Structure formats: structure tokens, C-alpha cells
Amino acid sequence: MEKIFDQLIDSFIENKVGIAENFLSTDLSKHLINNLKSLFNDKMMLSAGTGNDTVVVHDKMYRSDKIYWLDREHNNIHENSFFNLMDTFISHLNRTCYTGITGYEFHYTLYEKGAFYKKHVDQFRNNEVRQYSMIMYLNEDWIEEDGGELCIHHLNHLQNISPVSGKSVFFKSSELEHEVLMTNKSRMSITGWLKIN
Ligand SMILES: O=C(O)CCC(=O)C(=O)O
Numbered sequence: 001m002e003k004i005f006d007q008l009i010d011s012f013i014e015n016k017v018g019i020a021e022n023f024l025s026t027d028l029s030k031h032l033i034n035n036l037k038s039l040f041n042d043k044m045m046l047s048a049g050t051g052n053d054t055v056v057v058h059d060k061m062y063r064s065d066k067i068y069w070l071d072r073e074h075n076n077i078h079e080n081s082f083f084n085l086m087d088t089f090i091s092h093l094n095r096t097c098y099t100g101i102t103g104y105e106f107h108y109t110l111y112e113k114g115a116f117y118k119k120h121v122d123q124f125r126n127n128e129v130r131q132y133s134m135i136m137y138l139n140e141d142w143i144e145e146d147g148g149e150l151c152i153h154h155l156n157h158l159q160n161i162s163p164v165s166g167k168s169v170f171f172k173s174s175e176l177e178h179e180v181l182m183t184n185k186s187r188m189s190i191t192g193w194l195k196i197n
């Protein structure tokens with residue numbers, strides 16, 4: 001696993017956007033996507049909001065994804081495997097890069113056909129707790145016509161990343177502007193932030 005962690009970290013250092021293709025095993029991706037689908041069927045996935053810590057605005061012109069927060073207290077074996085993986089990644093990151101991460105938060109994310117998330121930065125304006133953004137995609141068989149790329153706005157160019165199963169993306173929450181382009185079919189992922197307090 002350390003090799004994949006280093007791939008994510010090294011590409012982050014080189015390009016400001018870390019990408020690792022097999023961060024989640026096929027098995028774990030499958031279980032997590034099944035969790036997400038059953039949460040959706042049980043109407044547990046709710047419209048995501050935007051704003052700072054205290055004011056959350058639900059503006060469907062700005063983002064139209066649905067989310068559900070992961071929690072060890074759900075006692076879901078696959079969710080806990082995911083958290084174990086993140087714990088290992090964070091100790092590796094802290095050990096090799098002195099990042100001092102002390103916590104995290106992750107949600108399941110569903111963009112239904114036609115959904116998007118307009119250009120934004122992840123760190124809240126009045127709160128610097130979120131240090132790194134991390135997204136794990138869960139979609140098998142993604143083709144260009146499906147749209148839904150993560151589009152990173154670098155200073156002089158755009159970088160489009162397709163949301164393919166197992167792939168993880170990692171970048172600084174305070175810096176990079178990015179958006180999720182409109183998706184032409186259901187787009188599923190786990191999105192989260194590594195935090196300091
Ligand atoms: O799903 C993605 O590719 C990015 C999601 C995102 O930018 C966010 O939730 O803040």
C-alpha cells in the first residue's frame with residue numbers, strides 16, 4: 001500500500017494534484033458503492049449545502065449533489081475498512097511529510113444525471129481546519145461521453161480528471177479552484193477532508 005500512498009503524495013508534490021489509480025481495491029469500491037446505493041434507496045442521501053461552518057445554504061444552482069456522512073459508529077464493516085485505510089494513509093503522510101493531520105471527515109457523494117458543482121475552493125473562508133481534500137471515485141465503466149469530470153483550474157490551464165473507480169485525488173483545500181462538470185449519468189464517490197485542529 002505504501003507504494004500507492006507515495007504515488008499519491010509524489011504526484012501531489014509535482015503537480016499540486018495527487019492522483020493514484022488503485023487507492024481503493026476493487027473489492028472495497030464495490031462494497032462502498034453498494035452502501036451508497038442502499039443509502040440512496042433508503043432516502044438517506046440528502047442535498048448538500050455550501051457556506052461556512054455556521055451558515056449552510058442549499059443552492060441547487062451552485063451544487064446539486066447528495067451526500068451522507070460516514071461514521072465509525074455505523075459499525076459497517078466496509079465503512080470501517082475505509083477508515084482503517086485512511087488511518088494508515090494519514091500516519092504515512094504525517095510521518096513522511098510532517099503534515100500534522102489530526103482528524104478527517106468523509107461523506108458518500110452522489111451526483112445524479114444532470115448534477116454538477118460549480119467552481120469553488122474547499123476551505124471555508126473563516127475556518128482553516130480543512131487542510132487537504134481527498135476524493136475516491138466509485139464508478140466502473142466511465143467513458144468520455146459520461147461527462148462529470150473533476151475540472152481543476154490551475155493558473156494557466158485546466159486539468160480534467162475522470163471519476164473512475166478506485167482512483168483517488170488529493171490536493172490542498174485552501175488553494176485550488178475546481179468544479180465538477182455536469183454528469184450524464186449517476187456519479188458516485190467518497191469525498192472528504194484531512195483536518196488540523
Ligand atoms: O467529486 C469531485 O470530483 C469533487 C467534489 C468537490 O469538489 C467537493 O465536494 O468539494
Ligand SMILES: [Fe+2]
Binds near residue numbers: 120122133178
Ligand atoms: Fe470541492
